[in-house]
Amino acid sequence: MTEQLSKEIINFIKTLYPKEGVISLHEPVFAGNEKKYLNDCIDSTYVSYVGRYVTEFEEKIKSYTGSKNAVAFVNGTSALHIALYISGVDETHEVLTQALTFIGTANAIKYCRAEPVFIDSEKDTMGMSPEKLEAFLVNNTRMADGVCVNKRTGKKIKTCIPVHIFGHPVKIQEIIAICGRFHISVVEDAAESLGSTYGGKHTGTFGKIGILSFNGNKVVTTGGGGMLITDDEELANTARHISTTAKRKHPWEFYHDQVGYNYRMTNLNAAIGCAQMEMINKFIESKREVARLYKDFFNSKGVPFFAEREGTVSNYWLNVIFAESLEARDAFLTLAHSNQVNARPVWQLMNRLSIFESCETTNLDNAIWLYERIINIPSSVRL
Numbered sequence: 001m002t003e004q005l006s007k008e009i010i011n012f013i014k015t016l017y018p019k020e021g022v023i024s025l026h027e028p029v030f031a032g033n034e035k036k037y038l039n040d041c042i043d044s045t046y047v048s049y050v051g052r053y054v055t056e057f058e059e060k061i062k063s064y065t066g067s068k069n070a071v072a073f074v075n076g077t078s079a080l081h082i083a084l085y086i087s088g089v090d091e092t093h094e095v096l097t098q099a100l101t102f103i104g105t106a107n108a109i110k111y112c113r114a115e116p117v118f119i120d121s122e123k124d125t126m127g128m129s130p131e132k133l134e135a136f137l138v139n140n141t142r143m144a145d146g147v148c149v150n151k152r153t154g155k156k157i158k159t160c161i162p163v164h165i166f167g168h169p170v171k172i173q174e175i176i177a178i179c180g181r182f183h184i185s186v187v188e189d190a191a192e193s194l195g196s197t198y199g200g201k202h203t204g205t206f207g208k209i210g211i212l213s214f215n216g217n218k219v220v221t222t223g224g225g226g227m228l229i230t231d232d233e234e235l236a237n238t239a240r241h242i243s244t245t246a247k248r249k250h251p252w253e254f255y256h257d258q259v260g261y262n263y264r265m266t267n268l269n270a271a272i273g274c275a276q277m278e279m280i281n282k283f284i285e286s287k288r289e290v291a292r293l294y295k296d297f298f299n300s301k302g303v304p305f306f307a308e309r310e311g312t313v314s315n316y317w318l319n320v321i322f323a324e325s326l327e328a329r330d331a332f333l334t335l336a337h338s339n340q341v342n343a344r345p346v347w348q349l350m351n352r353l354s355i356f357e358s359c360e361t362t363n364l365d366n367a368i369w370l371y372e373r374i375i376n377i378p379s380s381v382r383l
Contacts, residue, residue: 001303001323001324001328001331001332003331003335005301005303006331006332006335006336007335008301009298009301009303009321009332009377010335010336010339010341012297013341013377013378014339014341016290016293016294016378016382017378017380017382021340022340022341022342023340023341023342023378024342024378024380025217025318025342025343025344025376025377025378025379025380026217026218026317026318026378026379026380027217027380028216028217028221029279029283029380029381029383030272030275031279031383032275032276032278032279033274033275033278034271034272034275034276036275037053037271037272037274037275038268038271038272040271041053041267041268041271042268044267046267047266047267047268048266048267049072049244049264049265049266049267050267051266051267051270051271052267053267053270053271053273053274054072054264054265054266054267054270056270056274057072057222057265057270057273057274057277058070058071058072058227060273060274060277061212061227061229061277062229064194064202064277064280065194065202065204065205065212065229066201066202066205067202067204067205067210067229067230067231068230068231068233068236069229069230069231069232069233069235069236070227070228070229070236071227071228071229071236071239071240071243072225072226072227072264072265072270072273073225073226073227073228073243073263073264073265074224074225074226074263074264074265074266074269075104075213075215075224075225075226076104076189076191076211076212076213076214076215076225076226076227077104077107077108077226078226078243078261078263079211079212079213079226079227079228079263080104080105080108080161080187080189080191080211080226081108081111081112081261081263082228082239082242082243082261082263083108083187083209083210083211083228083239084108084109084111084112084114084159084161084187085111085112085242086209086235086238086239086242087158087159087185087187087208087209088158089109089112089114089158089159090112090113090114091112091113091114092114092155092156093112093114093115093155093156093157093158093159094114094115094116094117094150094153094155094156094157094158094360095109095112095114095115095116095117095157095158095159095160095161096116096117096119096133096136096157096159096160096161096184097109097116097117097118097119097128097160097161097162097163097189097350098118098119098120098121098127098128098161098162098163098165098350098367099118099119099120099121099349099350099351099361099364099367100121100126100165100346100347100349100350100367100370100371101163101165101189101347101350102163102191102347103347103350103353104191105161105163105189105350106350106356109161110355114158115153115155115359115360116350116356116359117136117150117157117359117360117361118349118350118351118356118359118360118361118362118364119132119133119136119361119362120132120361120362120363120364120365120366120367121165121366121367121370122171122366123366123369123370124309125165125168125169125170125171125309126165126166126168126306126320126370126374127162127163127164127165127168127169127170127171128160128162128163128170128175129366130171130174130175130178132362132363132366133160133175133178133179134178135362136362137157137178137181137182137184140152141157141182143182143183146183147183148182148183148184150360152360153360157182157184158184158185159184159185159186159187160175160179160184160185160186160187161186161187161188161189162175162186162188162189162207163189163191163192164188164189164190164191164192164193164196164203164204165192166192166306166316166317166318166319166320166376167192167193167195167196167219167314167315167316167317167318168193168196168306168308168309168312168314169193169196169197169198169203169309169312169314172186172188172198172203172206172207173198173199173206176206176207185207185208186206186207186208187207187208187209187210187211188203188204188205188206188207188209188210188211189210189211190203190204190210190211190212191211191212191213191215191218191226192213192218192315192317192318193212193314193315193317194212194214194218194219194220194280194315195219195280195283195284195313195315196312196313196314196315197312197313198311198312199311199312204229205229205231208230208232208235209228209229209230209232209235210228210229210230211226211227211228211229212226212227212229213225213226214226214227214269214273214276218317219280219283219284219287219315219317219381220273220276220277220280220283221272221273221276222265222269222270222272222273222276223269223272224269225265225269225270225273226265240264241260242258242260242261242263243260243261243262243263243264244260244262244263244264245260245261245262246258246259246260247260282381282383283381284315286381286382286383287315287316287317287379287381288314288315288316289382290316290319290379290380290381290382291307291314291316291319291379294319294321294377295307298321303321303322304321304322305319305320305321305322306319306320306321306322316379317379318376318377318379319376319377319378319379320374320375320376320377321375321377322373322374322375323372323373323375324373325372325373326372326373329345329372329373329374329375330345332375333345333375341377341378342378343375343376343377343378344375344376345371345374345375345376346370346371346374346376348371349364349367349368349371351364
C-alpha cells in the first residue's frame with residue numbers, strides 16, 4: 001500500500017463521510033424517538049431497571065433475533081459473565097475461545113475464575129477455526145465420565161465461546177457439532193453482530209446462550225448495554241434473578257438467596273434502545289450500502305476488502321481492509337490519523353497480554369497474520 005494509494009483511500013473515506021473535524025470509526029445515530037422516549041421515561045420517574053422500556057426492549061430483541069427469551073444487561077461483558085455463570089463455569093474449568101477478540105470475552109471467563117484456552121482463527125471468517133478447535137480437542141483432551149478433560153492440566157473443558165468478529169458470522173454450525181461430540185456447551189459472543197445471520201438464522205441463537213452488545217459504537221446503541229438471549233426459559237429466569245442481586249420478589253421484604261450481581265439495564269438505557277430498534281432496518285441497509293461502496297472502491301484499487309461469505313448476511317459493523325504487512329498497516333494508520341480519519345488496528349491478541357500470557361493456545365498462525373494486517377475503517381451509518 002503506497003503512500004499515494006493510502007491518500008486515495010483516505011480521500012475516498014472523506015467523500016463517504018463529509019464533515020468538519022475527525023471522522024469517527026463508528027458514531028451513534030439518534031434520528032428517531034430517542035428524546036421522546038427518554039422524556040417519557042423521566043416523566044414516569046422509573047429510571048432504573050424497573051420500567052416498561054426494559055421489558056419492551058427485551059421483547060423487541062426477541063422478535064428481531066427469533067430468540068425465545070432475552071434479558072437486558074448493563075453491557076455485553078456482564079451478559080457474557082452471567083451466561084458462563086449459569087452454564088456452571090467455575091475455577092475447575094477451562095473455556096475455549098479465540099485469541100483474536102475483544103478483551104471482554106476473556107475477562108468474562110476470568111470473572112468465573114476459569115482459565116481461557118485460545119484457539120486460532122481462520123482467515124475467511126476472522127473467527128474461531130473449526131479445524132484448529134477439533135485438532136486441539138482430539139489431541140489434547142480425554143473424556144472422563146462424559147466430561148471433556150484437558151490431559152495436560154486435568155481441568156474440565158466446560159464451554160466454548162466463538163466470537164462473530166466485526167459482525168461476520170463464524171462457522172457456528174461446525175463449531176457446535178464439534179463441541180457436541182465432546183459434551184462442551186457453546187455460548188456465542190455475538191456482541192458485534194446484531195443484524196447478522198447464518199443460513200437465515202440470527203447470530204447468537206445457535207448455541208445454548210448468546211450475548212449482544214449495545215455499546216456506544218455498536219449498530220444499535222443504548223449508550224451502554226447488553227443482552228443475554230436463549231431459548232431455555234429456565235436459564236433466562238436464572239439469569240434475570242442473578243443479575244438483579246438475586247433478590248426474591250416480595251412486596252417489602254429484602255431477601256437475597258445467593259450472591260448476585262447488579263447487572264440489569266436501566267429504563268433510561270432501554271428507552272434509547274427501543275427507539276434505536278425502530279430504526280434498525282434502516283441502519284443495516286445503510287451499513288450494507290457503505291460496505292458495497294467500499295468493496296467496489298477497494299476492488300478497483302486491488303486492496304483486499306473483507307466481504308461476507310456465501311450463506312451469511314453481515315451487518316458490516318466495522319469494515320475491514322488488509323495491509324500487506326504490520327509495517328504497512330502502521331504506516332496507513334499514522335497517515336489516516338494525521339488526516340483526522342479514525343481508522344484502527346484489531347485488538348492485541350489475548351495471549352500477548354501479560355494477564356493471559358500463561359494461558360494455553362493452539363498454533364496461532366492465522367490470528368497473527370490477521371493481527372498484523374487488519375485495518376478497520378470508518379463504518380458509521382449514513383442516513
